[in-house]
Amino acid sequence: MKKQYLVLGFIAVLAAVWPFLPPFTVTLLSYIGLYAMVALGLVMLTGVGGMTSFGQAAFVGLGAYATAWVCTSPAAAQWLSFLPAGLYPWVGLVLGLLVTALVAWGLGAATLRLSGHYLPLGTIAWGLSLYYIFGNLDWLGGFTGMSNIPPLTVFGLSLASPRLLGVVIWAVLLLAIWALSNLLDSREGRAIRALKSGRLMAESMGVDTARQRIKVFVLAALLAAVSGWLYAHMQRFVNPTPFNLNIGIEYLFMAVVGGSGYLWGAVLGATLITLLKEQLQDWLPRLLGASGNFEIVVFGLLMLLVLQRASNGLWPILAGWVNRVLKIAPAQPTVSAQGAATLDQRQLPPAGQEVLKAENVTKRFAGLIANNAVHMDVRAGEVHALIGPNGAGKSTFFNMISGVDDPTEGQVVLMGQPMQGKPSRAFAALGLGRTFQHVRLLGDRSVLDNVALGAHRRGHTGWLASMLRADRAEEAAVLGEAMRQIDRCGLAAVAHTPAGSLPLGQQRIVEIARALAGQPAVLLLDEPAAGLRHLEKQGLARLLTQLRAEGLAILVVEHDMEFVMNLADRITVLEFGTVIAHGTPAQVQADPRVIAAYLGGDLT
Numbered sequence: 001m002k003k004q005y006l007v008l009g010f011i012a013v014l015a016a017v018w019p020f021l022p023p024f025t026v027t028l029l030s031y032i033g034l035y036a037m038v039a040l041g042l043v044m045l046t047g048v049g050g051m052t053s054f055g056q057a058a059f060v061g062l063g064a065y066a067t068a069w070v071c072t073s074p075a076a077a078q079w080l081s082f083l084p085a086g087l088y089p090w091v092g093l094v095l096g097l098l099v100t101a102l103v104a105w106g107l108g109a110a111t112l113r114l115s116g117h118y119l120p121l122g123t124i125a126w127g128l129s130l131y132y133i134f135g136n137l138d139w140l141g142g143f144t145g146m147s148n149i150p151p152l153t154v155f156g157l158s159l160a161s162p163r164l165l166g167v168v169i170w171a172v173l174l175l176a177i178w179a180l181s182n183l184l185d186s187r188e189g190r191a192i193r194a195l196k197s198g199r200l201m202a203e204s205m206g207v208d209t210a211r212q213r214i215k216v217f218v219l220a221a222l223l224a225a226v227s228g229w230l231y232a233h234m235q236r237f238v239n240p241t242p243f244n245l246n247i248g249i250e251y252l253f254m255a256v257v258g259g260s261g262y263l264w265g266a267v268l269g270a271t272l273i274t275l276l277k278e279q280l281q282d283w284l285p286r287l288l289g290a291s292g293n294f295e296i297v298v299f300g301l302l303m304l305l306v307l308q309r310a311s312n313g314l315w316p317i318l319a320g321w322v323n324r325v326l327k328i329a330p331a332q333p334t335v336s337a338q339g340a341a342t343l344d345q346r347q348l349p350p351a352g353q354e355v356l357k358a359e360n361v362t363k364r365f366a367g368l369i370a371n372n373a374v375h376m377d378v379r380a381g382e383v384h385a386l387i388g389p390n391g392a393g394k395s396t397f398f399n400m401i402s403g404v405d406d407p408t409e410g411q412v413v414l415m416g417q418p419m420q421g422k423p424s425r426a427f428a429a430l431g432l433g434r435t436f437q438h439v440r441l442l443g444d445r446s447v448l449d450n451v452a453l454g455a456h457r458r459g460h461t462g463w464l465a466s467m468l469r470a471d472r473a474e475e476a477a478v479l480g481e482a483m484r485q486i487d488r489c490g491l492a493a494v495a496h497t498p499a500g501s502l503p504l505g506q507q508r509i510v511e512i513a514r515a516l517a518g519q520p521a522v523l524l525l526d527e528p529a530a531g532l533r534h535l536e537k538q539g540l541a542r543l544l545t546q547l548r549a550e551g552l553a554i555l556v557v558e559h560d561m562e563f564v565m566n567l568a569d570r571i572t573v574l575e576f577g578t579v580i581a582h583g584t585p586a587q588v589q590a591d592p593r594v595i596a597a598y599l600g601g602d603l604t
């Protein structure tokens with residue numbers, strides 16, 4: 001059985017029972033739908049994109065207040081007098097979305113730069129501020145709120161009946177889930193997922209992480225605003241209470257309890273928390289003999305329990321159980337290696353041409369000189385190795401030539417262009433592919449998905465087209481290209497395996513395949529042989545020899561001397577940040593300074 005049938009079955013059952021549900025259940029389900037919409041945004045933001053927000057309730061408030069103001073204020077009625085009153089809620093929606101997008105963009109630009117605890121703290125600050133703004137503005141009704149909000153009308157049909165409005169709420173929610181699941185299943189979706197593993201890796205794959213983060217943030221805020229808009233027309237009344245920080249925290253509970261990495265986790269979490277809250281509000285005062293918000297205490301304990309026992313939320317547990325019972329096999333994309341030609345192609349420079357050059361590169365950390373006037377170049381069709389004892393400055397140099405850091409003096413030139421001040425993604429765009437000393441893969445995603453991220457820059461389809469599934473031809477080409485590189489690196493047997501479950505040595509090869517999917521002109525490999533067994537090292541050496549023959553420029557930072565001496569055409573040796581030798585393996589091995597630097601270590 002396929003997963004899609006299960007979703008269609010769920011929709012069919014919901015539609016079939018909807019007309020017969022008691023009014024109270026309809027209202028409850030409508031609330032669940034509204035909350036799930038906000039939690040859906042949090043899944044994208046927190047679970048997928050790795051950014052925590054406590055302030056989503058404030059965006060719900062923006063959506064609700066915008067339409068409340070348009071529909072009830074005399075000033076708005078005067079400006080909109082040329083429109084039939086039935087259209088006011090739609091003007092309210094447009095205004096709500098615009099204001100939310102603007103506010104979210106501004107707040108995002110200010111707070112998304114913050115790392116660690118500062119981002120959640122920033123979201124608390126804006127959650128509080130927007131709540132007090134709603135409550136303190138007289139023209140928004142202050143803390144008393146605004147009433148007499150009209151019901152929605154669609155083509156003259158009034159949605160005053162909660163049963164009809166509930167249909168709209170669930171239709172919007174299901175549509176949002178469909179669009180977001182399409183987005184996540186695309187090139188842009190991979191870029192969003194990559195945000196979670198930190199900026200360094202994603203930028204090196206050509207992803208503009210600042211832009212992606214802000215887009216996800218605005219998207220989550222817009223989902224909250226739509227929920228607020230529907231909420232206002234359902235309640236027909238708004239005041240600041242449902243948009244305060246407590247509710248913002250509840251939305252986060254929903255996403256985390258349901259499963260913050262899963263779109264359907266938002267629906268599950270919203271359902272569980274809403275039902276639980278309803279029951280607890282009934283039972284706890286009776287049990288404790290006093291009234292109060294005791295359910296918050298229970299939620300707190302529940303959150304601790306979920307984080308302890310099911311840190312990915314309840315959705316994966318439920319889905320795993322359903323998959324087992326109904327024998328649903330995990331979906332695997334069908335991939336053909338055709339179509340890769342439709343992606344951007346790079347003309348490799350002729351053999352011998354200088355591709356990457358460091359000129360007089362010096363890097364100082366306070367008093368310490370990590371790199372001292374380093375000169376080196378890498379040419380098309382050669383393997384150049386950079387070696388040196390621990391602490392010699394290899395990683396620092398690697399960071400400089402890959403755009404992670406800027407030299408204090410000197411410059412890096414890539415494909416003839418000076419790169420001072422440019423981010424890693426600019427290096428990727430010019431043809432630099434790289435791997436990492438500490439492997440940086442998305443462990444729970446398949447090898448195929450990880451390698452496909454490497455081809456990110458070679459496609460162009462944006463968010464909207466991806467949401468509408470208009471990206472299928474390009475996506476097939478990206479996956480085809482990823483599969484080609486996987487094959488080439490000898491990883492075909494594990495293409496659909498989660499990358500994190502592979503041995504470290506194989507994960508290093510996945511990183512090489514990912515770099516190759518970007519069709520680089522120069523490949524920087526940071527200790528590629530570390531953790532590889534003897535046969536795997538031989539396989540890697542064969543692959544690099546083949547890539548060299550194809551005209552790639554390869555720079556290897558490596559501690560394994562046997563591997564380096566057998567493979568490299570030229571070797572540069574660093575000690576205390578300074579180049580102490582340069583030449584062929586034979587020349588370097590015979591150099592007394594190199595032998596001294598390695599304190600008699602075996603260089604053969």
Ligand SMILES: Nc1ncnc2c1ncn2[C@@H]1O[C@H](COP(=O)(O)OP(=O)(O)OP(=O)(O)O)[C@@H](O)[C@H]1O
Pocket residue numbers: 365368369370388389390391392393394395396397
């Ligand atoms: N961000 C930093 N701030 C201060 N000092 C640093 C920083 N990064 C590196 N260093 C120092 O610069 C020197 C070179 O370090 P680097 O990591 O580049 O050496 P390496 O050759 O890569 O070592 P290894 O082979 O152990 O990885 C070391 O003394 C290190 O402590």
